[in-house]
Every structure is written in C-alpha cells, then in structure tokens.
C-alpha cells in the first residue's frame with residue numbers, strides 16, 4: 001500500500017540538564033554520543049525515507065538547541081535529504097538558555113520557521129520543584145532574538161498544576177507568557193510519571209478541583225487575549241496553529257526518526273527503541289502495530305475530538321467508506337450539548353474538553369455495529 005506521508009518528526013535526545021518531571025527519551029549532552037547519534041540518524045533516514053514531498057518537519061527532543069553550532073550544521077546537512085515543499089513548516093524545539101543568537105541565525109539560514117520554547121514557569125518556587133532554572137530575562141532575550149532574526153512563529157510551553165502552585169502563581173506565568181507576544185502557547189497539566197525524580201521525591205498531584213479551576217482559568221485568560229483554544233491543551237493566534245501537530249490530531253501519516261520516536265505509515269504505527277546505545281548500533285524499530293479498520297477509526301475519533309475542528313465527516317466517509325452517523329448513534333450527546341454536529345464536522349463542545357476521556361467512552365459506547 002502506498003503511503004500518503006508528508007510530515008516528519010526527528011528526535012534529538014540530548015539535554016544540558018535533566019528536569020525532575022521529565023519522562024521523555026533523553027540523555028545528558030555528550031559530544032562523543034552526539035556524533036555517533038547523528039550518523040545513526042542519517043542511516044535510519046536513508047534506509048526508510050522514500051523521497052515523499054514533506055510539508056512539515058519537526059525537530060524535537062530532548063533539547064535540539066543543546067547541540068553545538070557544528071553539530072547543528074551536521075544535523076541540517078543530514079536533513080537536507082528531505083524533499084521539502086516550499087511552504088513547509090519547519091519547527092525546532094529549544095530551551096531559552098541554550099538558544100544563542102548564533103544558533104538562531106543558523107536555524108534561519110536552514111529554513112527553520114517555527115521555534116517551540118520550553119519556558120514552563122518563571123516562578124522560582126515552582127522551578128525548584130521541577131529542577132529547572134530558566135531565567136525570565138533569558139526568555140525575553142531569546143524571543144527578541146528570534147523575532148529580530150525573522151522567526152516570528154514561536155510557541156512557549158507552560159506547565160501548571162505543580163504541587164504548591166497557587167492560582168496567583170499561574171496568573172503570573174500566564175501574564176508573562178502573554179507579555180512575550182508569542183502566537184502559540186502549549187499548556188501541560190503536570191503528570192507525575194513513574195521513574196521520574198518527582199515521583200521519587202514524593203511530589204503529589206494537586207487537587208483535581210484546583211486542576212480544573214486552573215484549566216478553565218488558562219482557557220479564559222488566553223481566549224480573552226486573542227488566542228484560539230484549538231486543541232485541548234493548545235492555544236494559537238489566528239493562522240498560527242501548529243501544522244505539524246494538527247497532522248497527528250487529524251490522524252495523518254508521518255515518519256518518526258530517532259531514538260524513542262514513533263511514526264505512522266501505511267496502516268502501521270511503529271515505535272523506535274528508547275535505548276540510545278541500541279539506536280547507535282542500528283537497532284531502531286522495537287514495536288509495530290498493524291492497524292485494523294476499527295483501530296484506525298478509533299484513532300480518528302480519539303485524536304479528532306481533541307481539536308476544535310473535530311471530525312470532518314466527509315473525510316471520514318472517504319477514508320473508511322462508511323458514514324460516521326451509521327456507525328455511532330450519538331444523538332443523545334448532541335442533544336445534551338456535549339457534542340456539536342454542524343457544517344459537516346462533529347466536535348466536542350469546548351466545555352467538555354476537560355472530561356474528554358469520559359466523552360470518548362460515551363461516544364464509543366454508542367457504537368451501533
């Protein structure tokens with residue numbers, strides 16, 4: 001079966017420091033490993049990429065900005081093999097403390113037109129829990145440098161619902177992010193994952209009702225400031241939604257290259273090893289799930305409901321050869337205003353984003369076949 005892939009995710013696992021909450025696939029920056037890693041990445045791409053036209057390239061991590069100028073040059077030389085369309089979105093993740101002006105210029109020269117910055121929080125109290133040390137001034141300088149260089153499509157990440165966090169702390173973080181005048185803000189309610197320092201330190205989740213209150217406060221504040229709540233955790237000014245992430249949520253195909261990366265190509269969802277030593281030895285994919293039609297429909301609904309667009313009913317029919325209305329009897333959910341069925345799209349009412357899992361369960365229970 002031919003693939004319709006036009007998006008690529010690249011994982012760069014190196015970081016200059018390890019944050020206490022982090023469950024991503026990452027290691028401490030190590031010069032010797034970077035070189036070997038980039039060669040393994042080159043090989044994985046060469047063995048798998050079929051020359052498709054690519055409209056979005058996302059370099060995530062880890063902290064891609066932890067690489068030196070020479071290492072970044074090598075990375076871009078490796079990525080030069082991709083057949084990028086003229087208006088492609090090219091995003092790189094970065095931490096403000098490692099994204100120097102020289103690196104920003106290099107990104108610009110190599111076509112990067114979107115940067116996603118890990119800001120997370122500017123509260124000293126909360127940074128000490130997360131074991132991060134991002135200075136407010138560094139963030140401001142970094143964003144000014146990006147804008148001066150002509151990279152205006154900037155995302156800032158915010159983490160909230162951290163133990164000891166008050167609504168006032170959250171208000172401060174939000175005011176700071178809004179003052180940066182960035183067109184995209186991603187928000188994450190802190191999850192205390194197993195095998196993280198937070199878990200070992202015995203840090204607890206905040207009360208569920210406070211978490212809900214914070215979620216609603218974020219949504220209201222950002223919407224009042226011109227951001228569109230276009231995905232349950234993501235906000236953007238008009239025309240600044242993440243094209244790359246929308247491909248995930250619209251259940252489209254993408255390559256994932258690098259340690260810990262995952263991809264979705266021609267009915268197969270695959271995951272690469274999280275072991276950097278195995279990856280360097282050329283052992284890449286460790287898990288493959290071949291999707292049935294039913295699985296694909298499940299992903300389509302689960303992911304599509306995360307967005308304010310929802311599910312495109314006509315596209316659904318084209319993809320699966322069946323009307324969504326004949327698979328699910330969801331009238332009750334529409335009558336109760338949990339779902340909105342209008343103009344050919346079926347979407348979750350934003351007031352129910354917070355309880356999306358519950359909505360999804362109720363929707364799937366309405367299966368009539």
Ligand code: SF4
Nearest residue numbers: 015018019022061062
């Ligand atoms: S949160 Fe980001 S910077 Fe911190 S350890 Fe994880 S990948 Fe690295």
